[in-house]
Amino acid sequence: MQILKTSFKAGVFSAVVLAFSAMAMPAHAANEVSISIDAKKAGPVINKNIYGQFAEHLGTGIYEGMWVGPDSPIPNTKGWRNDVIGALKKMHVPLVRWPGGCFADEYHWRDGIGARESRPVKMNTNWGNVEERNAVGTHEFFDLVDLLGADAYVNGNLGSGSAQEMAEWMEYMTGDGKSTLAELRRKNGRDKPFKVAFFAVGNEAWGCGGNMTAEYYTNLYNQTVSFLKAPKPYMPKIIASGGHDDDTTWTDYLSKNIRTRVDGISFHYYTLPTGNWSKKGLAIGFGEDQWISTLKNTLRMDTMIKNNVAKLDKNDPKNKISFDVDEWGTWYDVEPGTNPGFLYQQSSLRDAVVAALNFNIFHSYAGRVRMTNIAQMVNVLQAMILTEKDKMLLTPTYHAFEMYVPFQNATALPLTIANNPEYSFGGTSIPEVSASAARGQDGKLYLSLVNTNPNKDVSIDIDVAGEKLTAAKGRVLTAKTMDAHNTFAQPQAIQPASFNATAKAGKLTVNVPAKAVIVVSLE
Incomplete structure (x- = not known):
């Protein structure tokens, strides 16, 4: 089981980037990727x-x-x-x-x-x-x-x-x-x-x-x-x-x-x-x-x-x-x-x-x-x-x-990724999920998610301590190929699409497509 925790040290607030250490997280089932956000513990401003x-x-x-x-x-x-x-x-x-x-x-x-x-x-x-x-x-x-x-x-x-x-x-x-x-x-x-x-x-x-x-x-x-x-x-x-x-x-x-x-x-x-x-x-x-x-x-x-x-x-x-x-x-x-x-x-x-x-x-x-x-x-x-x-x-x-x-100028929030799987190819491995959370200047809670795996989706349970989430709304950037790009003949071949996820039975799960970047507000 992999996890990354945030901490304050020497004036530096470490928000979640990737998973590196391990410990038990009994609130979630084994091998279930999950993200926990502490929205009440504000970190530094993201300049x-x-x-x-x-x-x-x-x-x-x-x-x-x-x-x-x-x-x-x-x-x-x-x-x-x-x-x-x-x-x-x-x-x-x-x-x-x-x-x-x-x-x-x-x-x-x-x-x-x-x-x-x-x-x-x-x-x-x-x-x-x-x-x-x-x-x-x-x-x-x-x-x-x-x-x-x-x-x-x-x-x-x-x-x-x-x-x-x-x-x-x-x-x-x-x-x-x-x-x-x-x-x-x-x-x-x-x-x-x-x-x-x-x-x-x-x-x-x-x-x-x-x-x-x-x-x-x-x-x-x-x-x-x-x-x-x-x-x-x-x-x-x-x-x-x-x-x-x-x-x-x-x-x-x-x-x-x-x-x-x-x-x-x-x-x-x-x-x-x-x-x-x-x-x-x-x-x-x-x-x-x-x-x-x-x-x-x-x-x-x-x-x-x-x-x-x-x-x-x-x-x-x-x-x-x-x-x-x-x-x-x-x-x-x-x-x-x-x-x-x-x-x-x-x-x-x-x-x-x-x-x-x-x-x-x-x-x-x-x-x-x-x-x-x-x-x-x-x-x-x-x-x-x-x-x-x-x-x-x-x-x-x-x-x-x-x-x-x-x-921009949002307030970073502590975030933990549990059970972050590894994406591997040819003897090289990296964490599959990267994430960051912050409270925007508009008062909304924002979450960014990256799936580094180009071959498969990843489902992530999202939890905000002390809050009941109903939905995630934002945009996703992905494509069929790893090198998808825009050309002057096709200038909109790759662009963001709307993204929505709705909580079921009080549980919010976000399915992140392969090779994708997502930014959503949590509601």
Whole structure:
């Protein structure tokens, strides 16, 4: 018998993600999968920024995919595609990270202000070595987040920039006086300061951001942040560039040795079917071996967060520093015939399951994980939207994000899974059921369920302590094939369907289809 219980520890509330330990549950019959929710024991708030997005100057992720310019025949507002903006607004994008990524540490902000026709043309050496005309700069980015109703997460250039350059960009964006830089911003069309919610000092300092050691980066961080100043109402939270994968060194060293302000430490992890960067695996047309390997690899996120949070709990017992997974998602071999540097890949039902598994993991560490950013928003890696000239389609990942909207700023609730079976294939096994529960801002009780098994349904008894359930109402995302996806010829081949379950004899049982994601309100 398998079970997963929730707990409070060092300020971190662990909601249910997967089943790992065992104990008897006499309230339920043997081998009967069941979920018990304690709706009276509130945990931390699931910060809406856990559902953050990422838009890098990479391939057609910004240019063509979102930005077409104000003179384009494609309907747009201030150069941003109306169809894409409308779709993103429906999924309540809370936060957008920009301009990178690796691009950020080669980006010089002055190249992206003033008349667009006069901006310098550079080469994007990280991504395809194509021309970067700097048509999208600071003002255009803030037009984007304003159109979305989202917050801004700006990534500063530490790798090839300087403390002075970042300090001057901060003053340009946030200055409310009559300084030369604030007046330059006004001359360029923005009177009031921009609202920068988060500002990162560099990106992947261990790699493309400068191949630094944690010690060297920390020294640069301390120096740079000493000069990042803004009027109090406009001062952003400051994020340090942290580690990746199984390495906890950066989180540990930074949280011990940063002497200036730090509000969060970033972390990056990408899910590869094969775990091999030279041959990552297919986005579609894969077999069940790569279905289960992808899910198993994405579930490593739980252990990675747990190990890093343990370092923070020790070094930052007052929980002042958040652990921010500001790059995550699937990374496959690029679609045949596309530029390898553009990282364009299809998104299938498997990606929606990956997204939901990660959401449930993030919820379980909501006390410390207060922001994440999937890579990326449009046309790049695990995208929400794919475009082709004037056409647009929504991916299964988009649908997963949109289904989970009720969890934004909801209050996490303790949840236990009993008798969680294992799904196995080819010698690999993972828990079959993943779940998370929360009290939404609307007062409703929400439950998410994931069935990782692509071959069979699973029935789950649902119980809320002290409450009598009558029904579950929401939506389900599933399909006949593991790699079901939308195309421009069939843009609605896979999309959510309504889902309802009614209690019988006072017992609520939810039947979760094979390879499915469900989000319901419990009534």
